[in-house]
Amino acid sequence: MSNNGYTGHVELHEPDLTAVPVTAVLAALADDVRLQIVRALAEGGEHACNTFDIGVSKATRSHHLKVLREAGITRTRAAGTSRYVRLRRDELNKLYPGLLDAVLTPRPPA
Amino acid sequence: MSNNGYTGHVELHEPDLTAVPVTAVLAALADDVRLQIVRALAEGGEHACNTFDIGVSKATRSHHLKVLREAGITRTRAAGTSRYVRLRRDELNKLYPGLLDAVLTPRPPA
């Protein structure tokens, strides 16, 4: 067997947003690196993983993308050796109206 | 001197909301106990500290109230031996419209 946990062809774990506790969504957004990712996604549509200009190793980047994905904030599509990430913007806005805007705005004008 | 950090008659540290990083606000809300507190405050107006029915010791309760206060989410008033806490609802709604609602609603209907 030698199942070391690597499944290859990974089944991306992308939960139903209604099944994710609010605290998990908030916790996922309560990190500077992940917020950078979310902001980049908000303007850029779809991003390949390696196009994020955050200052961390690829292991760390992978970790943060996983946290966002499992919190129901992003969706990931695999194509070739790359992976493309996008925001689940509509779902988020429907379930938590205002949340994304609150987070995306760099500094709301008073 | 013997300044052990206890100031008695504590100067309550209640920051300007615009000075609090978004991540700090989100992190403050990303906890079940604190969310219980916020929800109680949202319906109840002003609460004395000991009227929260969360299942933790008073030390822990004090800790969480401090986190909320220093994140700019609550304001505290001292009267006699008690302390009265209230939500900074208007400020939050102005700076992060939708955030409180997103957090307060137990389970938004799809």
Add this chain to the structure above:
DNA sequence: TCCAATGTTCGAGTATCTTCGAACCAACGG
């Protein structure tokens, strides 16, 4: 077929968070 590129996972180090009991302070009441 072998190698390079892209991501993921593991393991470990470090830091931060949550929680509590104990000790403490301040205000009020007998």
Add this chain to the structure above:
DNA sequence: CCGTTGGTTCGAAGATACTCGAACATTGGA
């Protein structure tokens, strides 16, 4: 004036979280 009551702070224990290098899997091209 002393004890009670409401809250805070301290110190410590345990649990999570962030970060990285190393090792690995998968794809695609030379």
